[in-house]
Amino acid sequence: xxxxxxxxxxxxxxxxxxxxxxxxxxxxxxxxxxxxxxxxxxxxxxxxxxxxxxxxxxxxxxxxxxxxxxxxxxxxxxxxxxxxxxxxxxxxxxxxxxxxxxxxxxxxxxxxxxxx
Amino acid sequence: xxxxxxxxxxxxxxxxxxxxxxxxxxxxxxxxxxxxxxxxxxxxxxxxxxxxxxxxxxxxxxxxxxxxxxxxxxxxxxxxxxxxxxxxxxxxxxxxxxxxxxxxxxxxxxxx
Numbered sequence: 144x145x146x147x148x149x150x151x152x153x154x155x156x157x158x159x160x161x162x163x164x165x166x167x168x169x170x171x172x173x174x175x176x177x178x179x180x181x182x183x184x185x186x187x188x189x190x191x192x193x194x195x196x197x198x199x200x201x202x203x204x205x206x207x208x209x210x211x212x213x214x215x216x217x218x219x220x221x222x223x224x225x226x227x228x229x230x231x232x233x234x235x236x237x238x239x240x241x242x243x244x245x246x247x248x249x250x251x252x253x254x255x256x257x258x259x
Numbered sequence: 260x261x262x263x264x265x266x267x268x269x270x271x272x273x274x275x276x277x278x279x280x281x282x283x284x285x286x287x288x289x290x291x292x293x294x295x296x297x298x299x300x301x302x303x304x305x306x307x308x309x310x311x312x313x314x315x316x317x318x319x320x321x322x323x324x325x326x327x328x329x330x331x332x333x334x335x336x337x338x339x340x341x342x343x344x345x346x347x348x349x350x351x352x353x354x355x356x357x358x359x360x361x362x363x364x365x366x367x368x369x370x371x
Contacts, residue, residue, distance in 0.1 A: 149302075175357050186363055187303070187347075236302045240357055245310055246291060248349070248359055253302040 146170060147239045149251025156227055156258055164222045164254045166237030172217035173239035177248075178210070180233045187236065193220045227258040261286045265348050265362035273370050278335040280365050282348030285329070292324060292331045295347040297364070303347055307333060338369045 146169040156162050166176060176193040191201045191212050199212035209231075211223040220239075224231055237251040262285040272278045284292075291310050295303035309315045309322040309331065321334040335342055348362040 177358065187361055189358060192358060234300075234302075238359075245308065246351070246357075247305060247308055248293060248351075249305055250295075250302045 147173075147237065147249045147251040149237050149254060151254055152252060153255045154257070156256070158228055158258055159226055161223055161225045162227055162256060164224075164235055164237070164256075166220045166222070166239065166251050168218045168239040168241070168249075171239075171241040171243065173220075174217060174242060175240045176214060176220040177238040177240075178212060178220075178222050179236045179238065181236060181253075182233055190222075224256065227256070229258045232256055232258050261289075261350070261352055261360050263348055263350050263360050263362040265346075265365050267363055268366040269368050270365055271368045271370055272338050274338060274340060276338050276369075278338045278342065278367055278369070280333040280335075280346050280348075280367065282331045282333075282362055283329055284331070284348075284350045284360075286350065286352075287326075287329060289326075289329075289350045291351055292322070293349040293359070294320075294322060294331075294333045295349060296342075297345045297347060299344075335367075338367075340369045340371050343367055343369050 148167045178190045179187045190205045191199045193199045193212050193214040195214045201207045214220040236253040241247045264283045294307040297303045307322040309324045315322045319336045323332045345364040345366045347364045349359040352358045
């Protein structure tokens with residue numbers, strides 16, 4: 144089946160530094176990708192929708208200057224958490240929409256970010 | 260505001276039984292429906308998609324869709340302890356946004 148690869152799976156960084164998370168669709172072209180974050184025992188929260196070749200659409204309350212999203216190709220989207228703070232510690236998950244045939248949505252394995 | 264409703268559970272079933280998970284949605288125009296399984300600390304995994312009224316079977320899983328009643332369900336036959344997870348129902352928001360609207364998930368526990 145289709146696979147979405149997300150890296151790194153786990154990262155620890157110091158406050159004030161930036162972290163980049165990559166999301167790749169391995170066997171389909173994803174014109175649309177999504178970034179979520181999830182706190183323990185809570186639901187997925189959509190952060191932004193990433194469209195190839197255009198600016199991301201951010202959900203209300205998500206700081207676009209803090210969470211930089213780049214969707215430079217049909218198979219790669221990146222999320223950069225800039226000037227990270229401990230409250231940014233969370234589980235970040237990407238999802239890619241496979242539009243061919245009947246559309247499906249696949250998730251990456253997630254990135255657990257810890258800011259110390 | 261499009262809505263997807265699920266019973267949060269927990270739903271407990273004995274090993275070998277059938278687990279029945281239910282989901283209702285508000286947008287009558289929805290065309291595709293997805294079930295995801297999420298283990299604690301892991302990302303969601305697509306287990307079933309359904310687009311037409313009726314049943315769709317894949318191994319021990321059966322998805323059932325009734326568009327007239329705006330209802331989609333997931334049956335898990337011969338439930339195993341490894342099926343213990345949170346099951347998420349998701350429906351695309353449509354109108355070009357392609358975002359998925361998720362239910363809050365049903366936590367399933369399969370008791371050995």
